[in-house]
Every structure is written in C-alpha cells, then in structure tokens.
Amino acid sequence: MATATDAAEGSSLVFHPMDQFIVKPLFGDTIAWYSITNVTLWMFFAILAIIGLLVLSTSRRAVVPGRMQSVAELSYGFIYKMLEDICGKDGVKYFPYVMTLFMFIVVANFLGLIPTAFTTTSHFAVTVVLALAVFLTVTILGFVKNGTAFLGLFWVSSAPLALRPILAVIELISYFVRPVSHSIRLAGNVMAGHAVIKVFAGFAAVAVISPVSVLAITAMYGLEVLVSFIQAYVFTILTCVYLKDALHPHH
Amino acid sequence: MATEPIAAEAAGTCVDSYGSAIGMPQLCFDWFPNQIFWLVVTLVVIFLVLSRVALPRIAAILAERTGTITNDLAAAEDLKAKAVEAEEAYKKALADARSEAQRIAAEARAEIQADLDKAIAKADAEIAAQTAESEKAIAEIRAGAVESVKEVARDTAAALVTALGGEADQSTVDQAVDARMKG
Numbered sequence: 369m370a371t372a373t374d375a376a377e378g379s380s381l382v383f384h385p386m387d388q389f390i391v392k393p394l395f396g397d398t399i400a401w402y403s404i405t406n407v408t409l410w411m412f413f414a415i416l417a418i419i420g421l422l423v424l425s426t427s428r429r430a431v432v433p434g435r436m437q438s439v440a441e442l443s444y445g446f447i448y449k450m451l452e453d454i455c456g457k458d459g460v461k462y463f464p465y466v467m468t469l470f471m472f473i474v475v476a477n478f479l480g481l482i483p484t485a486f487t488t489t490s491h492f493a494v495t496v497v498l499a500l501a502v503f504l505t506v507t508i509l510g511f512v513k514n515g516t517a518f519l520g521l522f523w524v525s526s527a528p529l530a531l532r533p534i535l536a537v538i539e540l541i542s543y544f545v546r547p548v549s550h551s552i553r554l555a556g557n558v559m560a561g562h563a564v565i566k567v568f569a570g571f572a573a574v575a576v577i578s579p580v581s582v583l584a585i586t587a588m589y590g591l592e593v594l595v596s597f598i599q600a601y602v603f604t605i606l607t608c609v610y611l612k613d614a615l616h617p618h619h
Numbered sequence: 620m621a622t623e624p625i626a627a628e629a630a631g632t633c634v635d636s637y638g639s640a641i642g643m644p645q646l647c648f649d650w651f652p653n654q655i656f657w658l659v660v661t662l663v664v665i666f667l668v669l670s671r672v673a674l675p676r677i678a679a680i681l682a683e684r685t686g687t688i689t690n691d692l693a694a695a696e697d698l699k700a701k702a703v704e705a706e707e708a709y710k711k712a713l714a715d716a717r718s719e720a721q722r723i724a725a726e727a728r729a730e731i732q733a734d735l736d737k738a739i740a741k742a743d744a745e746i747a748a749q750t751a752e753s754e755k756a757i758a759e760i761r762a763g764a765v766e767s768v769k770e771v772a773r774d775t776a777a778a779l780v781t782a783l784g785g786e787a788d789q790s791t792v793d794q795a796v797d798a799r800m801k802g
Contacts, residue, residue, distance in 0.1 A: 389644035390634055391653065401652035411661040418665055422673035429676065431684050444677045464670035472665055492645045493654040501662075559645060 382573075385566035389490055389559065406486040414475045414488070422471070443471070447604060454608040455615055462611060465505070469498060470604040477558060477596035481589070489599075490559040492551060499551035502607050510614035521617040550606055557599045561592040772796045 393403050422443075425436030433441055447467050451459050473489055480487025488494050510518035522539040524532055565588045572581040633647035634640060644650070773789075773796050780787040 384639050386640040386642075386644055387638070390638075390640050391644065391647070391650040399650055399653050401656045403653055405650075405653055405657070407650075407654050408657045411657050415661060415664050415668070418673075419668055422677065423668065426673070426676050426680060429680050429683075431680075431687055433680075437680075440673075440677055441681060444674065444681070464666060464674055467669055467674060468662060468666045471669065472662060488654075488658070490645065491650075491654055493651045494658050497655050497658050498662075555645065 383567060383570040385563040385570070388486070388562060388566060391491075407488055407491075410476070410479060410486045410488050413479055414472060417475045417479065418471050421475075443474075450605060451608050451611075454605070455612045458615055459608070459611055466604060466607055466611070469502070469607060470600055473498070473554065473603055474597060474600035477600055478593075480558065480562065481592055481596060487558055487562055490555055490562060492555050495551035495555040496547070498554075498603070499547040502550065502610060503547040506610045506614040509611075510617060513615060514617055518614070518617045521613055546606075546610065550603065554599050554603050557595050561588060561595055564588055565592065769796065769800065772800065 391399060391405050391407055393399050393405050394409060395404055399405060421436065422440045425434070425440045428434070428437070430437060444467070447470050448460070448463060451463055451466055455462070476487070476489040479485055480489065510521070514520075522536045522543070524535045524539065527535050565585055568581050568584045568588060572578045572585070574581075632641070633644060633649060773793055776792045776796050777787040777789065780792060
C-alpha cells in the first residue's frame, strides 16, 4: 500500500499506515508458529480482559449487581437473546461457542483501539480462522443434524420448478462465499479504520494541518469505537444466522 | 518502525530493511502459522473459561435474581392478601359492633317504654281511683246538701206554720215539703 518510504527521504511527511499491523517477535528475531509475538501478547491481554470482565466482576455473585457485573450480565443477556431469537430454543446449547467468538472479537477490537496496541482482529489470518470455524461448524452440524435434508437449503422449494436449479447454483455460490465475506468484513473494517487514523497522524507532522489532523483523528477514533462493537455484533449475528441454517435448513 | 536497517533475514519477505511493511502485513503468509496457532490457543482458553466458569456463574446469578424477584412478588402478594383479610375482619368487627350497639339501644328503648307504659297505667289507675273518690265525695256532699235543704225547708215550714198560728203537724209538714221539692 501507500508507504511513501522512498519519497519521504529527507521530508517530514512519512506515512507508514500499515506498519502497525506488523507481527513482531518479542524474544529473538525469527517468527516460527510457536514464537511469542505481539499477537500472543495482545491475545493474552484479550484473555485477561475477558476473565476480568466475566469472571472477576461476577465473583461476588451479587443479586444487586455492581457496574462491572452489570456489564457482564448485559453482554451475557445480549448474546443469549440474540441466539435464542434467531436459532430458537435448540440453538441455546451453542451459546458458549457464540459467546466465545463475540467476546474475543469485541475485546480484541477494543484493545486494538489503545494507542500503540496491536489489533489482532485486523489480520485475515485471524478472521479467516474464525470465519472458517463457523463455516465448518455450520456445515458439519447441518449434515449431522439433518443428513441429506441439509441440501434442501439450496433447493428453494417455494420457487417455481424451472427456477430452482438456477437458484440452487446461486445459493451454493453464496453459501461458499459466506466465510470470505464473513472474515474480510471484520478484518477490512478494523484495518481500514486503523490505517486511516495512522494517515491522519502522519499529517499531524505539518504544523499548519495538525489541528485539523487531530480533530480528524478524534472523529475517526469515535467512529472506530462504533465500528469495533458493530463489527463484533455483525460477526456474531451472522454466526447465529448461519447456525440457524444448520439447525433448520428450510426456507 | 525501527530507524536503523536490520538484517535482511530477520526482516523476512514482509518487512523492508527499515522495519516498514512491504505491502499489506495481513497478506504476509510467513506470519500465518504463528497467528493461527495463538488464535486457536486463545479461543480454546476463552471457551474453557466461559463454558466452565463465567457462563454458568452468570446464569446462576440471573436465575437467582429471577428467583428472588419471583419470591418477593409472591411474598408481596401474600402480604396483600393478608391486608385484605385484615380489612375484612375489621369491617366485620365494625359491622358487628354497630349491630350490637343498635340491639342494645333497642333493648334499652323497649325497657324504658315498658317502664313508661307501666307508670302511665299506674298513674291512670290512680287518677281514675281519685276521680271515683272525688265523685263519691261530691255525690255525698250533694246528697248531704239535699238533706240539709229538706231539713231547713221542714223547719222553716214548721216555723212558718207555727208563726201563722197554726198547729204544726210534723208529718203533714214533711209531706207537704217533700211534695213541693219533687215538683
């Protein structure tokens, strides 16, 4: 992307908007699959945040909740209700799975908003694994629960007979495009926002533009706070919708 | 963003010698195994924490709260029913007391009426007795008066006869007086 390294020699305007996404080893120089990197560090922070939010805050088990316990209960109720509304009663047993996805994405997104933080959810490697996990779960669950009746998902029985083969092709394509859109939507949104903030930050080096730049960064940051939550919400609600297809594959 | 160049083999294919990203770091496949490995570890840890500790605990808290609220509502319902009952009992007691008071008042009134009737009857009887006595006395007095008039008339008649020079025959005078007084 637009790294202006060559043009920036000797100039104060240096843009490295993508440098914040570089994976760096914390110990040593090489990155093997087991190396402890900034990915590890920020995922560890995500785990700590989730434990703090959902476990430590509820340790008093207060009938009248405090602030943090309210947040924990709200997030529980939010995802539980979403899953129950979309998938029905039999979807509730997948609640820990959906809650894991939601909590990881929302916490990683918000941790990524801390200045100088590394945003794990801005990487396709992460979101593709999340989306593929959903895709594989839904597909396998669909066949296990419904057998070949799961293929009825692609055979739109309410459409005229002549249209059904065409619709089946479209449905099949859209089914396999799901993990792609599912993952790129999340990583793309998070990455774009962070990169734009970085670009505005680069402009702050010019004294004349810097007030505008600071305002723009503030505005983008506000937008990113919204995006962080909304993308986690969208990812989770799509997971619920796909899960509904696996549980009830009738249109 | 290192300022001094680093060794090419440490930088790899995704980072240039100044530590800046070449292209999109998201598409650096060298880093994929590391990210995927730690993501899987993270997800497993989060899943275990959530499914073993956090979610059952929150579910228990929410259930307990629902239970508490239900119990409190039931207790409130009970207390309300008791209050209504107490009000009923109070009203009943009030109505009883009122009817009792009315009964006592009626009784007292009846008693007084009976006493009064008795007293009136007694007074009437006394009055009647007195009247009868008085009438008797008046009759006696009247009879006495007639006798006295007869006496005086006889005496007067006898005296008149004698004064006129006649011989007063008592029985004749009496008859004559009686005859006159009848007429």
